[in-house]
Structures are given as structure tokens and as C-alpha cells.
Amino acid sequence: MAETRDRILDALGALLPEVGPAGATLEAVAARAEVSKGGLLYHFGSKEALYAGFLARLEEATAGEVERMRASADHGVETFLRVSSVTDDHFTRTFLSALVLIGTPEVDAAATVARVLAAYRSAVEECVPDPVLARLVQLVGDGLYLNAMVGSLDPAEDDQVIARVVAMTHP
The missing domain is CATH 1.10.10 (Arc Repressor Mutant, subunit A)
Known part of the structure; x- marks a missing residue:
């Protein structure tokens, strides 16, 4: 079933x-x-129930990703930034499909996407107590993710960015 x-x-x-x-x-x-x-x-x-089930699945997947981040040896920052460069996975396909639903009258996909982003932000804040630095980490991760989605990654440069951001969070 x-x-x-x-x-x-x-x-x-x-x-x-x-x-x-x-x-x-x-x-x-x-x-x-x-x-x-x-x-x-x-x-x-109904179509509304189908959309709601799809978005609930995204939130469940997010919870799993966030738990994996929290359980990582580096306490999440490097894991978050590294997985932000991975876009050929089930989570990303689901996330992109949820973005397509934004503005669809039958469901509030924007609210779900906002909760997904907030879950990641919350996990980052657990290991980066400075809220401005935590936001910076999240925005760098989001930027890596967007660049990965459109295929404009520079792995060597991205490794340097990740190393610099990780160093900023571990004084």
C-alpha cells in the first residue's frame, strides 16, 4: 500500500x-x-490532498536530512555546505517540484518551502550561535545549491569557500 x-x-x-x-x-x-x-x-x-501529501513528504525528507546534519562529526556546518553541492538526488527533485507548486491555489507550497529552509537554518544555528554568522552559512549553502542546480560549480573554488566558512564558524 x-x-x-x-x-x-x-x-x-x-x-x-x-x-x-x-x-x-x-x-x-x-x-x-x-x-x-x-x-x-x-x-x-483530491488534487489538494495529493499536493498536501507531496509537500508532507518533502518536510519528512527535510527532517531526515537535518538529523543527518546534526549527527555529523563536524556538528553540521561542513555537512550542510557539502550537501548543498549535491543536486542529483531524490531530495532535490522533490524540492524543485515543490518550488513549481508555489502559487498554485490548491496548496500553500511557499509556506512549506519556508519551513524547509527554516529547518535547515535552525540546525545551522545549533552549531553557530551567532545568528548573523548562521544566516551567512545558510546563504552560502543556498548559493552553492543554486549553482549546483544550474551546473555552474567550480569544485576547487567551492572547497575553498567551504573551508573558509567552516573556519569562520570554529574560531
Whole structure:
């Protein structure tokens, strides 16, 4: 049962960047997930419920990523910055699909994305007590992430940036 639900959410996540919310109809999502429309509606009673389930999945994935960051040997800053350069993963595909949902009347995707960013910020603040420096770390991570998404990374330079920021957080 959970497998079918995951396939449906994966299908929505794949469709959103391709066709946007208007093209990600219940029929299109069901076809991509290889389930009947009735099967989709069994798991998600409406398009709103489907979107809500997708965004809840993003928040669950965020919680897992944040816990991994907190458990890291470097207390999170370097881990956060290093994973900000990784964009070929399930989390990033889900995050990008959530961004596509921003402005869709059926769901408040912007609020979910804001909560995701706040969760990362909170984890950074746990290991960087200076709020301005914590914000700087978050913004550097966001910048690395954006550059990774558009393919404009310079690994050697990025390593230097990460090392400098980590050094700033560990006086």
C-alpha cells in the first residue's frame, strides 16, 4: 500500500517540472504511476490532498536530512555546505517540484518551502550561535545549491569557500 502511495508521489514529482501544476492532472499522475485514477483517489482523495501529501513528504525528507546534519562529526556546518553541492538526488527533485507548486491555489507550497529552509537554518544555528554568522552559512549553502542546480560549480573554488566558512564558524 505504501509502495503505491510512493509511486504516486514520485509520479507527481516527475511531472511537475515537466508540465507544471496544470499539466499534472490526476489522470496524468495516475498514468505515470501506472495506477488507475480510482487507485490514486483511494490514496489521495483530491488534487489538494495529493499536493498536501507531496509537500508532507518533502518536510519528512527535510527532517531526515537535518538529523543527518546534526549527527555529523563536524556538528553540521561542513555537512550542510557539502550537501548543498549535491543536486542529483531524490531530495532535490522533490524540492524543485515543490518550488513549481508555489502559487498554485490548491496548496500553500511557499509556506512549506519556508519551513524547509527554516529547518535547515535552525540546525545551522545549533552549531553557530551567532545568528548573523548562521544566516551567512545558510546563504552560502543556498548559493552553492543554486549553482549546483544550474551546473555552474567550480569544485576547487567551492572547497575553498567551504573551508573558509567552516573556519569562520570554529574560531
